Amino acid sequence: MNNYLKHTPVKILSKTWESPDTVTFKVDWQVQHDPGQFVNISIPGKGESPISFCSWNPDYCEFNVRVVGNVTEAISELEPGGTMHVRGPYGRGYPMRCFKGNHLLFIGGGCGVAPLKGIIEYVQHHREDFEGADLYFGYRSRDDILFKHLLDAWKSEFFLHVTIDRDAGEFQYSCPTGFVTEAIKHAQIDPNGKIVFLCGPPVMMDKTIPLLLEKGFHEDQLWVSAERHMKCCTGKCGHCMINGKYACKDGPVFRYDEIKGVTE
Amino acid sequence: MSVSPCSAQSLLAHEGKPLNSVMASDRRGERLGKILRKDQLKPLFQALQRKGSLYAPVKTDMVRFQEITTPEDVDAIDFSGHAFFPPKKYLLPNEEELFAIREGELRETVAELDQQFIVNVRMCDLNAVGILDNLYLDPEYPDPYYRAKRDATTFIGLNCVHELDEYCFCGSMDLQREYDLLLHDLGEAYYVDVRSDKGMALVEGLPDAEDDFTPPLPRTSKVLDPKGLWPFYADKWWAGDNELCVGCQRCTTLCPTCFCFDVKDDLDLDDLSSGKRLRVIDSCHSPDFTRVAGGHDFRASRLQRYRHRVMHKLQYYKDEFKRSMCTGCGRCIRYCHSKIDFVKTINEEFVHE
Numbered sequence: 001m002n003n004y005l006k007h008t009p010v011k012i013l014s015k016t017w018e019s020p021d022t023v024t025f026k027v028d029w030q031v032q033h034d035p036g037q038f039v040n041i042s043i044p045g046k047g048e049s050p051i052s053f054c055s056w057n058p059d060y061c062e063f064n065v066r067v068v069g070n071v072t073e074a075i076s077e078l079e080p081g082g083t084m085h086v087r088g089p090y091g092r093g094y095p096m097r098c099f100k101g102n103h104l105l106f107i108g109g110g111c112g113v114a115p116l117k118g119i120i121e122y123v124q125h126h127r128e129d130f131e132g133a134d135l136y137f138g139y140r141s142r143d144d145i146l147f148k149h150l151l152d153a154w155k156s157e158f159f160l161h162v163t164i165d166r167d168a169g170e171f172q173y174s175c176p177t178g179f180v181t182e183a184i185k186h187a188q189i190d191p192n193g194k195i196v197f198l199c200g201p202p203v204m205m206d207k208t209i210p211l212l213l214e215k216g217f218h219e220d221q222l223w224v225s226a227e228r229h230m231k232c233c234t235g236k237c238g239h240c241m242i243n244g245k246y247a248c249k250d251g252p253v254f255r256y257d258e259i260k261g262v263t264e
Numbered sequence: 265m266s267v268s269p270c271s272a273q274s275l276l277a278h279e280g281k282p283l284n285s286v287m288a289s290d291r292r293g294e295r296l297g298k299i300l301r302k303d304q305l306k307p308l309f310q311a312l313q314r315k316g317s318l319y320a321p322v323k324t325d326m327v328r329f330q331e332i333t334t335p336e337d338v339d340a341i342d343f344s345g346h347a348f349f350p351p352k353k354y355l356l357p358n359e360e361e362l363f364a365i366r367e368g369e370l371r372e373t374v375a376e377l378d379q380q381f382i383v384n385v386r387m388c389d390l391n392a393v394g395i396l397d398n399l400y401l402d403p404e405y406p407d408p409y410y411r412a413k414r415d416a417t418t419f420i421g422l423n424c425v426h427e428l429d430e431y432c433f434c435g436s437m438d439l440q441r442e443y444d445l446l447l448h449d450l451g452e453a454y455y456v457d458v459r460s461d462k463g464m465a466l467v468e469g470l471p472d473a474e475d476d477f478t479p480p481l482p483r484t485s486k487v488l489d490p491k492g493l494w495p496f497y498a499d500k501w502w503a504g505d506n507e508l509c510v511g512c513q514r515c516t517t518l519c520p521t522c523f524c525f526d527v528k529d530d531l532d533l534d535d536l537s538s539g540k541r542l543r544v545i546d547s548c549h550s551p552d553f554t555r556v557a558g559g560h561d562f563r564a565s566r567l568q569r570y571r572h573r574v575m576h577k578l579q580y581y582k583d584e585f586k587r588s589m590c591t592g593c594g595r596c597i598r599y600c601h602s603k604i605d606f607v608k609t610i611n612e613e614f615v616h617e
Contacts, residue, residue, distance in 0.1 A: 003372060004405040005362055044365045045529050045539060049557070069557040085370070202560065229556045231527050234405035237546070238524030239553060241572070242562075244580030264554070264563045264572065 004234055007042045007085035013060060014080050018146045022066045022111060023076050024054065027084055029061045034093025035118040036225060036253040039063070040233050042085040043074040050230040050248070051075075053089070054114040056121040064114035064146065090233040091252050094197065094223060096122055096129075102195045103131040107208055109138045109180055109200025113146050115225055116199050120154070131193065134159040138180025138204065141166060161187075181207045191217040199225040209256065222256035297473030298456040300447070304470075305454070309338045309383065312466070316379030316416075319354060321347045329353075329382070341384060346428040350389050350520030350593065351382050355396060355413050356545065362409065363541040365529065370541060377416040384422040385443070387482050388434045388593035392520035393419060394442040398585045399523055409543070418462050421446040424482040433607055434592030435484030448479035455479060488592065489611045493579040496614045499567060502574075505609055506567040508602035515596035516547040516573065521589050524548055548572050574606050 010029040017023050038052040041063065049071040055062035063084075067076045078084055096119070104123065108116045116135075123130050135158055139145045142164055154160050163180045181204065196212060198205055205224060212222060228240035228247040235249035243262045245251065251259075300308065309332070312318045318332045320341040327345035332338055363370040393414075400410035421443040427435070444463030447454040457479050458464050516522045526546040531539035546553065549569050554562040563569050581589035597605045 001406060001408040001411055003408050006372065007370065042370070044363075044368055044370045044541070045531050045536065047529050048527060072557060227556060228562060229554050231525070235402070236399055236405070236407065236523070237526065238548060238576075239526075239546070241576070241580070244575070244583050264568050 005087070005232070007040075007087045009083045009085055010061075012078055012080050012082050012084050015078070018064065018148070019144045021068075022064060022144075022146060024062055024064045024147075025075075025078065025084065026055075026060055026062050027086075029086070030058060031061065031089060033061075033089040035096060035122045036093030036115055037089040037091050038115075038233075038252060039086045039088030039090065040230075041065075041071075041075055042087070043071055044085070046074040047071045048231070049075060050090075050233060052115040052118070052225075052252070054117045056118045056125060064111065064117075066111045088233065091248055092250065094119055094253050096126070099195045100129045101131065101193075103193055104133040105189065105194050105196040106133060106135045106137075107180060107184060107196060107198045107200070107204075108136070109204040110140065110144065111146070112200035112204070112225070113137050116197055117147060117150075119197055120158075124157070132158060134161070134189075136161045136163070136180050136183055136187070138163040138165065138183070138200070140164070179207075180204065181211060184208055184211050189215055191215060191221065194221060196222045197225075198222060202227075219257035219260060220255055223253060224256055224259070225253050226251050226259065228252075296458050297475075297477060298458060298467045298470040299473050300454040300456050300467070300470055302453060305447075306338050308466070309341065310335045312381040312383070313338070316381055319351065319380060319382045320384050321345065343384060343422065344428075346386065346432070346593070346595075346598075347389075348595075348599070349518060350392060350595070351385055352389075352392060352396070352520050352522075354380060354382055354417060355393070355410060356400075356523060356525075358545050360409060360543045361540045362527070362543050365531070365537070365539045365541060368537050375412070377412050379416050379418070380413075381418045381420065383420040384447075385419050386424055386428070386434075386593070387421060387439055387446075388432070388437075388591040389520045390419055390421045390443045390446075391434075391437075391439050391591040392593075394440060395521045395581070395585075395587070395589055395591070396523055398587075418444045418466070420444060420463070420466075423448040423479050425449050427482065427484045429594070429598070430486060431594030431598040432482075432484045432592065433486040433488050433594055434482055436487035436490070437590060437592035438588055439481050439591070440587075441481075446479060484592070486594070486607060487611075488578075488590075488607045489614075491610070491614065493575055493610070493614070495616065496610075497571070497575070499571075501614055502567050502571045504613065505604050505606060506570050508604050509566060509570050510601060511549050511551075511566050511569070512601055513547040513549045514599055514601065516549055517545075518595040518599055519577075520591060520593055520595070521577070522547070524553075548576070578610075 010027045013026045013028050015025050033053055035056050038050050040048045041051050042048045051063045051065055054064040065072050065075050067073050106116045123133055161183055163178055163183050226247045230240045230248045231237040233248045235246040240247035319329050320332050321327045321329050322340050323342045323345055326348045327342050328348050329351050361373050364373050400407040423446055441459055444460045446457040455473055456467055524546045525543045528542050528544050530542055577590040578588055
């Protein structure tokens with residue numbers, strides 16, 4: 001019997017520090033996956049950590065890791081040329097084929113931007129399938145901005161709006177200092193023909209969704225990615241259960257009407 | 265007439281065969297009932313000892329499952345009590361090695377398993393096995409560690425002719441006849457209900473039961489009203505029991521179906537590049553259970569955690585597998601420090617005005 005808990009070794013091609021605590025690894029792994037799915041990265045002796053794909057490319061995979069604990073710290077110490085142990089892909093990603101012909105709205109906060117980057121790259125590979133995309137990304141400070149080297153390309157191809165919670169100063173992509181929710185509040189957005197992807201800290205999601213509903217969006221136009229404590233990633237260990245649904249198996253991507261009203 | 269001890273050959277015949285096929289098929293034309301005289305029981309248990317490990321409830325300070333190692337110890341097997349700990353530990357140990365860590369690499373550890381026979385298991389705990397199977401043997405990600413133990417284990421139940429105590433409420437739960445063999449006390453002898461080839465291999469030498477008889481499912485005076493719990497999700501319904509709960513995790517520890525686990529890496533102190541990756545039984549009553557890296561806790565309050573356990577047992581699992589995850593063993597009520605009785609609460613208080 002195949003051991004689903006066993007990891008596959010993949011070669012690390014490159015490593016880029018995006019911000020003081022966030023690093024992106026590019027690995028030599030060609031695996032079929034949907035944007036929004038995730039893997040479990042293992043450091044023997046330290047533990048495992050669920051990390052979402054932040055790329056969509058047939059030739060390689062990228063994982064964006066924020067150093068918040070023992071395991072992510074150990075992952076961040078891996079170096080190009082070395083080996084990363086991964087298992088997956090897991091979970092239900094975004095059903096991109098269902099969104100053909102739509103205009104896509106991305107709302108991300110902090111490291112929640114990483115999985116959205118995967119969808120953006122999917123859109124770039126299937127440009128003719130989508131009307132266009134608006135990107136609204138919020139970060140705590142200028143240092144925290146992720147994927148700085150891609151901002152020019154994104155700005156030339158899509159509508160890009162970056163907000164910075166404090167001390168924005170002069171920054172070519174940003175608007176006045178403030179939360180991404182403020183930017184959404186003041187933006188003129190016609191809900192017609194649009195699909196919204198939200199990924200960020202719980203407080204950002206909680207504040208943004210009512211704003212969107214006020215603007216006339218229907219609940220089934222909103223897609224959220226849920227973050228939970230995950231261990232097995234296969235619907236067994238019970239940690240990620242949200243009112244009977246497993247974030248690892250039934251999610252992490254949910255259409256908003258599927259999980260609205262959950263309190264945990 | 266003598267008891268036919270199972271032959272080693274007939275046991276070996278099932279090794280490596282998927283259990284489902286053993287459980288479900290190959291009953292063509294077989295009589296499902298056998299008669300075992302009470303004086304034949306001891307030789308049967310002793311025969312099991314020769315085939316593998318025998319585990320049974322024994323009354324010491326309390327009734328608990330333990331290995332019966334010598335032929336004389338068979339006399340100590342308990343037939344009247346309700347085990348404090350469920351026999352879940354023989355399928356899901358509190359701590360289990362998943363991988364060995366050697367020089368910073370994970371190595372698969374495949375344990376050679378002997379046959380194990382678990383006898384005098386009550387209907388509630390027998391049903392718990394099917395509930396665990398749904399999780400651990402799901403077709404997409406079957407668990408090889410669980411599978412190996414499950415295949416090596418034979419369950420021989422003991423039917424409850426009378427309810428064991430006032431906390432049992434299995435009679436109101438959706439019990440299934442899931443076991444290899446079930447002993448039903450007929451006074452002079454046991455009626456042996458055979459439900460698998462594995463079970464049949466142990467008793468094929470016994471005489472067939474003459475009457476067409478199916479052992480009745482246990483009845484209990486305590487019953488749980490089978491109402492759906494979704495209309496009662498709001499905090500106010502849970503506040504009373506939550507006031508009493510101290511979050512000690514006794515209920516989840518003693519539950520025959522609590523399956524949640526954590527994965528931990530345990531390193532050797534004298535060589536930090538070696539150690540074990542362990543699966544450790546975890547409890548949703550622990551405040552750490554839903555805490556993510558960075559500190560956010562999705563079920564930060566005890567009320568949320570208490571509600572989650574009961575909702576998972578009676579509602580969430582049923583939504584997924586069309587069967588309650590609670591088997592009515594009553595342990596979480598019987599042994600609760602604070603005497604919380606969720607059955608009473610649901611029956612009496614979960615009523616819309």
